[in-house]
Amino acid sequence: MFNYALKKQLFSLNLSAIVMIILGFWLSASFLLDFVIIPVFSMTGMMADSGFISTGYVLFGVFNRLEVVCAAGILTIFFGFKFEHLFGDRQALNALVIASILLNIALLYTYLITPQLAGFGLEMTGFNGTATMPLQMSVWHSLYWVLEAAKFMLGITLLRWCYRRACAIA
Numbered sequence: 780m781f782n783y784a785l786k787k788q789l790f791s792l793n794l795s796a797i798v799m800i801i802l803g804f805w806l807s808a809s810f811l812l813d814f815v816i817i818p819v820f821s822m823t824g825m826m827a828d829s830g831f832i833s834t835g836y837v838l839f840g841v842f843n844r845l846e847v848v849c850a851a852g853i854l855t856i857f858f859g860f861k862f863e864h865l866f867g868d869r870q871a872l873n874a875l876v877i878a879s880i881l882l883n884i885a886l887l888y889t890y891l892i893t894p895q896l897a898g899f900g901l902e903m904t905g906f907n908g909t910a911t912m913p914l915q916m917s918v919w920h921s922l923y924w925v926l927e928a929a930k931f932m933l934g935i936t937l938l939r940w941c942y943r944r945a946c947a948i949a
Contacts, residue, residue, distance in 0.1 A: 832900040843889035850882035
């Protein structure tokens with residue numbers, strides 16, 4: 780009964796809006812975790828508790844896997860943009876590179892940084908009881924913050940491009 784153009788318009792997804800929702804959720808959740816939840820843990824003394832290492836590992840483990848899902852979804856959508864020619868060739872390629880970098884950052888958090896930091900935390904609290912942060916742990920924390928800053932800059936760039944594209948369609 781529907782003609783093809785009307786059916787396509789009714790059943791098509793606004794992928795730019797989906798990317799903006801995913802990026803908005805991901806970046807705001809990262810901001811909340813980094814600048815609200817963890818500082819509250821620190822101020823209340825929970826980080827000094829012996830059970831915090833396992834709690835932190837589980838918290839960051841779950842969140843990191845959620846980040847991988849968000850990054851994979853964004854990369855998938857940008858592959859769709861590339862093949863549907865919804866962005867210019869140069870911008871589509873740049874967006875794919877940025878989305879790939881975001882996925883790699885999430886994978887680094889999940890499989891490298893979080894396990895390393897948890898290991899150093901166990902070493903600090905469980906085995907030799909040192910109260911100071913080892914130099915290697917500081918290096919891993921610095922790497923985390925550099926990647927976090929890169930994630931925010933790249934994510935906001937993609938968010939801005941999708942917003943411009945969504946506004947151009949309307």
